[in-house]
Amino acid sequence: MKKIHVIASAVALTAVMSSNAFAGATLDGVKKKGFVQCGVSTGLPGFSSADEKGNWSGLDVDVCRAVAAAVFGDAGKVKYTPLTAKERFTALQSGEIDMLSRNTTWTLTRDSSLGLNFAGVNYYDGQGFMVTKKLGVKSALELDGASFCIQAGTTTELNLADYFRANDMSYTPVTFDSSDETVKAFDSGRCDALTSDQSQLYALRIKLGNPDGALVLPEVISKEPLGPVTAQGDEEWYKIVRWSLFAMLNAEELGVSSANVEQMMSSSDPNIRRLLGQEGIKGGGLGLADDWATNIIKQVGNYGEAFERNVGQGSALKIARGQNALWNKGGLQYAPPIR
Amino acid sequence: MSVHTPHPDMPPPILNVGVLGWLRSNLFSSPLHAALSLFAIYLLYLTVPPIISWAFLEATWVGDSREACAGGEGACWVFVKVRINQFMYGFYPESQYWRINLAFGLLIVLAIPLFIKQFQHKGKLAIFILVVYPIITFQLFSGGNFGLTHVETSRWGGLSLTLILAGVGIVASLPLGIVLALGRRSKMPIVKSVCVVFIEFWRGVPLITVLFMSSVMLPLFLPEGTNFDKLLRAMIGIALFQSAYMAEVVRGGLAAIPKGQYEAAEALGLSYWKSMGLIILPQALKLVIPGIVNTFIALFKDTTLVLIIGLFDLLAIIQQAFADPDWLGYSIEGYVFAASIFWVFCFSMSRYSMALEKKLHTGHTR
Secondary structure, eight states, X not given: OHHHHHXXXXXXXXXXXXXXXXXXXXXXXXXXXXXXXXXXXXXXXXXXXXXXTOOEXXXXXXXXHHHHHHHHSOTTOEEEEEEOTTTHHXXXXXXXXXXXXXXXXXXHXXXXXXXXXXXXXXXXXXXXXXXXXXXXXXXXXXXXXXXXXXETTSHHHHHHHHHHHHTTOOOEEEEESSXXXXXXXXXXXXXXXXXXXXXXXXXXXXXXXXXXXXXXXXXXXXXXXXXXXXXXXXXXXXXXXXXXXXXXXXXXXXXXXXXXXHHHTTOOOHHHXXXXXXXXXXXXXXXXXXXXXXXXXXXXXXHHHHHHHHTSTTSSSOOOOGGGSBGGGTSSBOOOOOO | OXXXXXXXXXXXXXXXXXXXXXXXXXXXXXXXXXXXXXXXXXXXXXXXXXXXXXXXXXXXXSOSSGGGGTTOSSOBXXXXXXXXXXXXXXXXXXXXXXXXXXXHHHHHHHHGGGGOTTOSOHHHHHHIIIIIHHHHHHHXXXXXXXXXXXXXXXXXXXXXXXXXXXXXXXXXHHHHHHHHHHHHTOSOHHHHHHHHHHHHHHHHSOHHHHHHIIIIIXXXXXXXXXXXXXXXXXXXXXXXXXXXXHHHHHHHHHHHSOHHHHHHHHHTTOOHHHXXXXXXXXXXXXXXXXXXXXXXXXXXXXXXXXXXXXXXXHHHHHHHHTXXXXXXXXXXXXXXXXXXXXXXXXXXXXXXXXXXXXXXXXXXXX
């Protein structure tokens, strides 16, 4: 096992060194190609999935589209490379894709040793609980003595044990091999609660016989910040991806949406005027056109719109904003100001 | 002279003929058989009616959205119906589907004469199918010239990709395997050791590792910006891997040919290639048809492993559809559909192999 690690890090290091030599080249390459090559998941409800016509959509996909809108003024200039969890970093390191937007958790190991840069967080995920409404529970702290359907051998199993020990509560585990079995068992009433990452819980809920009979509790017991990633060594490109996401967040904070962006052009609020490229640094700092953020908002929408459309109330998943609300609305989403 | 007319035969006892006789001799010939038969009938009774009722009687066939299936107890085939084009053609542009249809239609048209006894030029036609046809198919699929728009391999998918992967694997692995098998039995030490090393190397690693290496490790060793097509890497991996297995199957056939045949060929003054091509291989290959087809069937099913490197073959594209938020929870229908397609293809391959064996059977059983 150790040997594999040595080989893997040697390979990663080679990749880092070779990509360093091409700093600043990504934007030129992308402009020359005429599209952004974006790595996405091979299928995750609400984050990246293809419809029956083959069009990709989802919260992760919208980050790719935002970058394309910022660079080309056209959110459609993206080509998607569906990647499995194992090959996602190689694809980035080898230059097969320009950016990765594939529900990737930001951790120290990945950020420091794989030759990657995490450009931000587009979804704060974390382990949560789903219970039947009949149980009448409003908080995870009331779950003392409950039975849990869990998938064996996952980190969620360990997190659950830690959480209950820390809060001095007891639970009965009922373990299964696959997530489908787990849901079936929960649906048939073999256990009181189900635990998994929150984004997954909402997708699992749709598979229940009566989705409205189940409730996702507000507690989140682990940190899984998911965000877009670029290869290390090209700061210019990294900042474009980072600020494309920030532009969406700032737009929501300032109340600029795809519906009202035209009216907002004549706003006198200096923050909005700077966002829409009418004064201040405009696009110059990033090497983009002045209307880069305007194009993102027009074609992709602000963060709130993207959230509601893909995973929120406008979608089948109906995920609550929770931690993903803006900082001034009780959530964690916070973007540095554009000025 | 009186003609002897034999007394007409008595009819056999009623319990030994017809339905009753068949039941008695096959299902209830002894108390143990009777008990086992009744148990098997009970098991069938338990499983078959619910499956039929789920898959057919209570299934939803019409509609074009999730709502059509709401409240239905049975299978929701609408999910498969809505996505059937994607399952067949992957992300190939809809306006270009005719190119895929044409390619497969052409194969069928070309293959028909091979089954007609009176057709004289079977050999030439087979070579045409094996050499020229793949080039035509590649041109049709990929495009880029003759006025066809270019379609990247990343957009190929579904059943057509499965068939391409299996087809390339089959067409490449048989000749390669024959050459390797001959090489392994060669008296020339270098040829022999190269073949032995090749075969043992590729048989020693799992296919999943080969695909994984080709997709994850290989790009890191290539110079930056060289984009060696992912599908091509997978095809090469599958072809090399299967040729090693094919070589061992063919070697089994070569070993089964009596030494006298080799000596007779030499005594006739035939060169090595002539004696192999005219005497040994026709007999050896005929012997191992079941083994060859077995390898083909395994290969056909193994192609689904490409889903771990993000290629959308039939299984992967169906799994991908499960992630559509509008269609969550219909995975059973998807898997049943995939299984039935695979079964149809594998079963017809095995039937074809049985027919071929019968046709080539020359009378002397070994």
